[in-house]
Amino acid sequence: MCGIAGLIGTADHARVEAMIAALAHRGPDGIRVEDVGDATLAHARLSIIDLEHGWQPLHAAGSTVVGNGEIYNYLELIEEFGLKDKLATGSDFEPLLHLYAMEGERAFDRLRGMYAFCLVGHDGRTWLVRDPFGIKPLYMQSMVHGLAFASEPRSFTVGRQREVTPAAAKDLLALGYVTLPDFDAPLEEMRIMPGMVVEAFRNGGAGGLSRPPIHFPPAKTEGTEEQLLADLDAVLEDSVRVHQRSDVPYGLFLSGGIDSAAIATLMSRLNERPVTAFTCGFDAPGASDERAAAEKVARALDLDWREISFGEEDFWRIAPQVAWALDDPTTDYATLPTYKLAEAAKGTLTVVLTGEGGDELFAGYGRYRRALRPALLGGRPAEPQIDAPFLKDGGAGALERWRTMAKAPEGLTLLQQAQWADIVTWLPNDLLLKLDRCLMAHGLEGRTPFLDREVAAFAFGLPDRMKIRGRYGKWILRKWLERHCPAAEPWAKKRGFTVPVADWIGPRAADLAPRIAAVQGIAEVCDTDAVRAVFERPGQEHNRWPLMFYALWWTIHVGGASPAEAMEAVAGRV
Numbered sequence: 001m002c003g004i005a006g007l008i009g010t011a012d013h014a015r016v017e018a019m020i021a022a023l024a025h026r027g028p029d030g031i032r033v034e035d036v037g038d039a040t041l042a043h044a045r046l047s048i049i050d051l052e053h054g055w056q057p058l059h060a061a062g063s064t065v066v067g068n069g070e071i072y073n074y075l076e077l078i079e080e081f082g083l084k085d086k087l088a089t090g091s092d093f094e095p096l097l098h099l100y101a102m103e104g105e106r107a108f109d110r111l112r113g114m115y116a117f118c119l120v121g122h123d124g125r126t127w128l129v130r131d132p133f134g135i136k137p138l139y140m141q142s143m144v145h146g147l148a149f150a151s152e153p154r155s156f157t158v159g160r161q162r163e164v165t166p167a168a169a170k171d172l173l174a175l176g177y178v179t180l181p182d183f184d185a186p187l188e189e190m191r192i193m194p195g196m197v198v199e200a201f202r203n204g205g206a207g208g209l210s211r212p213p214i215h216f217p218p219a220k221t222e223g224t225e226e227q228l229l230a231d232l233d234a235v236l237e238d239s240v241r242v243h244q245r246s247d248v249p250y251g252l253f254l255s256g257g258i259d260s261a262a263i264a265t266l267m268s269r270l271n272e273r274p275v276t277a278f279t280c281g282f283d284a285p286g287a288s289d290e291r292a293a294a295e296k297v298a299r300a301l302d303l304d305w306r307e308i309s310f311g312e313e314d315f316w317r318i319a320p321q322v323a324w325a326l327d328d329p330t331t332d333y334a335t336l337p338t339y340k341l342a343e344a345a346k347g348t349l350t351v352v353l354t355g356e357g358g359d360e361l362f363a364g365y366g367r368y369r370r371a372l373r374p375a376l377l378g379g380r381p382a383e384p385q386i387d388a389p390f391l392k393d394g395g396a397g398a399l400e401r402w403r404t405m406a407k408a409p410e411g412l413t414l415l416q417q418a419q420w421a422d423i424v425t426w427l428p429n430d431l432l433l434k435l436d437r438c439l440m441a442h443g444l445e446g447r448t449p450f451l452d453r454e455v456a457a458f459a460f461g462l463p464d465r466m467k468i469r470g471r472y473g474k475w476i477l478r479k480w481l482e483r484h485c486p487a488a489e490p491w492a493k494k495r496g497f498t499v500p501v502a503d504w505i506g507p508r509a510a511d512l513a514p515r516i517a518a519v520q521g522i523a524e525v526c527d528t529d530a531v532r533a534v535f536e537r538p539g540q541e542h543n544r545w546p547l548m549f550y551a552l553w554w555t556i557h558v559g560g561a562s563p564a565e566a567m568e569a570v571a572g573r574v
Contacts, residue, residue, distance in 0.1 A: 002027045002056075003044040003440070004066045004138075005155045006118055008126050008200045009146025016040040019148070019155040026068075026151060028443040032057065034064075036120050038146075041066045046443055048351060049247050050090035060094050061086075061101035062122030067093045068151050069115035069136040070447070072242040077110060092245075093117070108197055109211070112242070112453050116192075118149055118200075126200045132213040133357070133451045134194030134428030137328070137436055141190075147200045149192075152437075154327045154557075162558050167397065169525045173546055174388045174395030177330040177429040179405045191328070194428045212409070213423055214456045225479075228466060231458065232480050239452040240266040243353055250351035250447075251276035253341055254298065254305070255497070256290030258364070258474055259355025261297045261488035262481055263449055267353065268301040276304040278345050278352075280337040283311035284500040293489070300487035308344045310337050315504045316571070320563035323552040325441040330430045331546040333499040338438040346442040356431050357450035360422045361459035362474040363415060363467035371418045372468065382418035390530040390543065415464045502541040505548065508571060509535040515570055516547055521554030 003026030005019040017033050020042035024031065027044025034041055034057045043056040043066045056066045071077075074092035078084055083098050092113075099107035100121060108127075114135035119127045128149055130138045141148040141156045148156060171178045192198055195211035223231070240263060244250055252267060254260045254277040267275045277298055281291035291307050298305035315336065322335045345352060359365050365382070373379030384402055386395035406421035435446040449455065459467075462476065469475040478490035505512065513535035517528040531547060534540040548570065555566040 002046050002068045003151040004042065004056075004068050004116065004118060005148075005150040006039060006041040006066065007143075007146055007148050008039045008118070008120075010143075011035045011038055011040045013040055016042045018158045019150055020044050022154045022158055023151055025443065026440045030055075036064045039120055039126065041118060041120070046350070046440075046445060047248065048445060049092050049245065051247050053089040054091040054093075056091075056093070058089070058091055058093055058097065060088065060097040063097045063100055064120045065093055065097055065117055067096075067115055067117030068138075069113060069117075069131065070245070070445075071096060071111050071113040071115055072245060072452075073110075073112035075245075105197060114447070114451070116151065128192055128196075128198040128200055130192045130194055130196050132195040132211050132453070133423070133432065133448075133456075134213075135432050135436070135448055135451055137433065138192040139190065139328075140192055140198070140200075149200075152327050157557075161560065164521065164554070164558060166525050167401070169521065169550070170391055170393065170395065171398045171401060172329055172331060173391055173525065173550060174386050174398035175384055175402060176332055176546065177426065177433070178328070179398075179401050179425055179429060194424070214420075214453075214460045225466075228462070228476060229480055229483070232476060233484075235454050235458045236262065236449070236480075237266050237269070239449040239455050240353070241270055243447045243449045243452070244270065246351045248350035249276070249348065250353065251278070251304075251345070251349045252353040253277070253338075253345075253355075254279050254294045254303070255355070256293030256297075257355065257494065257497070258477060258481060258488065258490055259358030259450065261485055261490075262358070262477060263353050263355055264297060264301055264303060265481070265485040265488075266449075268303065274302050274304040276306070276349060278306045278308060278341050278349075280308045280310050280341050282337075282500055283309050284503050287500040287503070288498045290497070296487045296489075297485060300485060306344070306348075308341060310340050310499075312504045314340055315501065316567070319549070320552050320556070320567040321441070322438065323549060323566065324556050324563045325437045326433070326553065327437070327557060328433060329550070329553050330433055331549045332430050332434055333501050333545055334497065335434045335438055336499055336501070338434055339441065342439045342442040342444050346444060349444065351445045351447060352439060353447045353449060354435060355450065356435055356446075356448045357427065357456075358474065358477065360419055360427055361450055361456055362462075362477045363419060363464075364474040364477075365422070366473070368415055368418050368473060369468055369471070371414060372464075382421065388543070389540075390526045390534055390547065392525060392527055413464055415468065416460065419460070501545040505544045506541065509544065511572055512544075512548060512570070515572070516551045519551040519554055519570065521558060522547065522551055 003023030023044050029045045029047045031044045041057045071092040074095050077095045114131050116130045116136040116138035168178045279294040281289040367382040371382035388395040408417040408420040439446040466476045481490040513532040517531040534543045551570045552566045555561045
């Protein structure tokens with residue numbers, strides 16, 4: 001829910017009004033801006049809990065907060081700390097202010113949810129905090145006399161041209177996302193990384209500590225398979241239950257995969273009325289289409305199922321809109337159907353549950369299984385396979401930056417190391433960024449029950465054999481689904497999720513080649529002859545979308561074009 005922005009150390013109402021106006025799409029229900037001492041805080045609201053009284057900035061116990069997201073365990077915190085008689089609202093953020101009055105920054109470790117917030121404390125200290133998985137975004141910018149923060153970088157670039165570091169552009173084109181905390185130049189603008197607790201100083205400085213996304217419990221060496229399945233059922237049901245806390249309509253995005261089928265199964269169990277579910281399929285010959293598998297699950301669970309088609313016309317219409325929405329970019333083509341699903345669900349749902357995180361926590365990716373094999377049997381490290389011959393350095397620098405960020409703590413198994421690498425790189429900078437921007441562009445909130453602290457601790461502590469067994473990843477989740485929703489066919493061979501972008505780009509490739517090669521942002525980091533070759537010769541079709549997307553993105557966010565103008569510049573009239 002919502003977008004937040006503000007200045008710490010200097011009150012500037014007009015500037016913060018401009019910052020929050022850039023985030024109006026995140027908070028369609030209204031905007032509020034307040035001066036709080038020597039700070040100005042702003043909130044664009046998407047109303048989810050306590051629709052009448054939950055407006056922010058929120059004041060209690062001498063402190064003030066503006067927050068984005070949800071604190072799911074707020075009811076449990078109210079009961080545990082006896083806060084009921086102290087509360088003036090039903091907001092999930094108000095208990096945080098009372099806890100802060102009681103125990104300072106230790107209160108942040110009690111939160112279970114997805115959140116990014118700024119808390120101005122009664123004790124004169126100011127904090128910027130982001131949830132451990134990075135489900136909700138948060139950025140900051142150092143200034144001469146203070147610190148700015150916002151939910152999206154676009155708040156910092158109101159009235160000025162944006163800049164991009166070559167390293168960030170190379171990351172994007174080699175990896176599909178940016179690993180660096182600083183995407184813009186100069187370097188005073190940066191992401192607050194997942195799990196960061198940052199104390200903001202009035203002179204523009206900041207200091208903070210990073211919390212790991214997962215608590216590492218001892219590996220579960222005891223307990224029968226039956227007991228572990230029962231424990232999994234309990235922890236997943238509890239997570240879905242708290243993720244459904246909402247005063248507005250909620251549903252889910254249902255693919256043909258295991259993760260969303262598991263969420264759908266539990267939502268069906270916990271709700272008396274049929275749960276509304278949306279599925280997207282592709283109108284292209286030979287395209288991987290999950291609608292048939294999703295429909296089987298929907299019928300078995302008696303869901304209110306809606307199918308959405310995505311075709312070539314949608315591709316050319318939506319691509320520049322996605323490039324605009326992703327002001328912190330990822331070239332993941334799954335952004336396209338996610339955006340279309342959000343567009344379709346708007347007006348029916350306000351909260352959407354999804355299956356992000358299931359692959360990372362329960363070891364669903366094939367690269368995990370390859371990492372466990374001996375080299376003689378095709379084993380290789382579970383790290384990105386760079387194929388970017390058009391980059392001037394071939395993408396080598398991006399891979400080294402990835403390795404630095406992905407380094408795992410001591411004491412993890414080889415499988416856990418691979419999972420950890422994805423959790424701190426790919427998950428927040430691609431999957432969760434995609435979900436946040438594509439849904440918030442339509443005023444929807446995305447929730448991820450797998451990325452709950454209790455589920456994560458359970459999953460990461462499982463023995464490797466409960467995650468990977470033979471040719472199957474997510475072994476325990478498949479076993480659970482076999483019992484509770486056999487219609488999902490958890491042991492069937494699944495085709496990988498693909499969006500047929502190459503089919504749609506192909507007929508226009510010859511015209512796109514010189515246009516994309518000529519975009520300044522492309523020319524700065526790429527060999528332009530190699531870029532043209534990507535579009536003119538066979539064998540590099542998979543690299544066409546990343547180059548086209550970055551050309552659109554650069555033309556919008558650096559060049560200052562509208563989405564329609566960017567598409568015409570990059571692809572001509574469509």
